[in-house]
Amino acid sequence: MSDINDTENNNQQIKLAVDCIIFGFNDNKLELLLIKRKDNPEKGRWSLIGGIVSFNEDLDEAANRILFDLSGLENIYMEQVKTFGKVNRCSFDRIVSTTYSAMILKSRYSEDKINRYNAQWFPVTEIPELIFDHNDMVDIAIKRLRRRVRNFPIAFNLLPSKFTLPQLQALYEGILNETLDKRNFRRKVSQMNYLVRLEEKDMSESKRGAFLYRFDAGLFEKEKNFSL
């Protein structure tokens, strides 16, 4: 949660919040977008991106609105993770918070938004101490991501629409925090007909150049086989 503006309104009503766990990928590492609170309470401390759910919006909509407010991105694949409801998880109010996770292309998250929202990317291995139970939220979301990324083609959200296989493998190694065998990895990829090789090569990371691929959602719908 966050957006804690009405501490005075202690009317014995539970408030409902959403917290967004926003993953990015950079420098071969899985990263997380956090914000440093500009105001009291908890001013100056690191926090997830969150806000109170409005009376007239779906829970999912609230998550999307908050993500949009903070990143400017729309149509991002988001999934609900878990709801945190301990009485004292937030010291000054009774707020139950549902977490959602999203994966965004870090390069699309403009620098001015970073500044406006006092945001910063952190490698998941270097998450600072966060307010309330946000560190727990992060831990659970990361575990869930590692599980899901093996069985669903969601990691592509962290890459440009055209990507190379070395990039894809580095992405998986970064998310799972383990090294993968190149040949085994590529054999699996080659069975995914919805990963289509383009004629272009990306020359930026090697002299030889690596073929670019794209994820074809339409083709994926036909097979729906994914396992890495």
Place this chain on the structure above:
Amino acid sequence: MSDINDTENNNQQIKLAVDCIIFGFNDNKLELLLIKRKDNPEKGRWSLIGGIVSFNEDLDEAANRILFDLSGLENIYMEQVKTFGKVNRCSFDRIVSTTYSAMILKSRYSEDKINRYNAQWFPVTEIPELIFDHNDMVDIAIKRLRRRVRNFPIAFNLLPSKFTLPQLQALYEGILNETLDKRNFRRKVSQMNYLVRLEEKDMSESKRGAFLYRFDAGLFEKEKNFSL
């Protein structure tokens, strides 16, 4: 959700509820405990067991309290499933509901409680039309159960503390709704050292009798290998 007593109190505040999906096992079928609402609104319709979360209780506690109120059972393994938050999921009020699932030993659920709460067991293949989005909740909980039951030793909650391997296999077949090969099933079970065979036999279901086993939680903690 349910316990919808304050429709007049439309103070633009989101209310938080918990709905419990209570699984049982009987007659080789996976069953679900439902209640027929005694009062308006939605009087006479089938519903999950649910209630409003109190200001002073943890979300998990609320789920346990509601389960206890309805089943008299304590210390039941419960897990949060998902939070449902569409604006119009409930027609007369804005209620966000978190579902929890539990597995109880049907024989321990006393008949007088069944009557007091207007409850009834339904095989999961014969769930009636439920109020609000409760059918969606049930579908999601069943899918999740089928996934988790293969990877975690949770199904034992549906059996007495001493059980036979034929019983265990029938349980899995009922939950997964598919038949399993007896020898393959038993091979996997024999690798689980925390399933300890007792000297006793259960003679009630065959002339020869079948050895009783028990699940040893302490031994499981040492290995934590489970796959069926």
Place this chain on the structure above:
DNA sequence: GCAAAAGTGTTTTTCGTACACCCATGC
């Protein structure tokens, strides 16, 4: 010509699956 990253096959092991008969007992 060499450094640096891209790309490619084969072997071994592990796991899942299919499958059929004997055992113990109550009647």
Place this chain on the structure above:
DNA sequence: GCATGGGTGTACGAAAAACACTTTTGC
């Protein structure tokens, strides 16, 4: 003695894992 459910082992194929060298090109 036979009907009923309990209990056991093996062979095959698929998938995962281990493993090393060649290719391309900019410098």
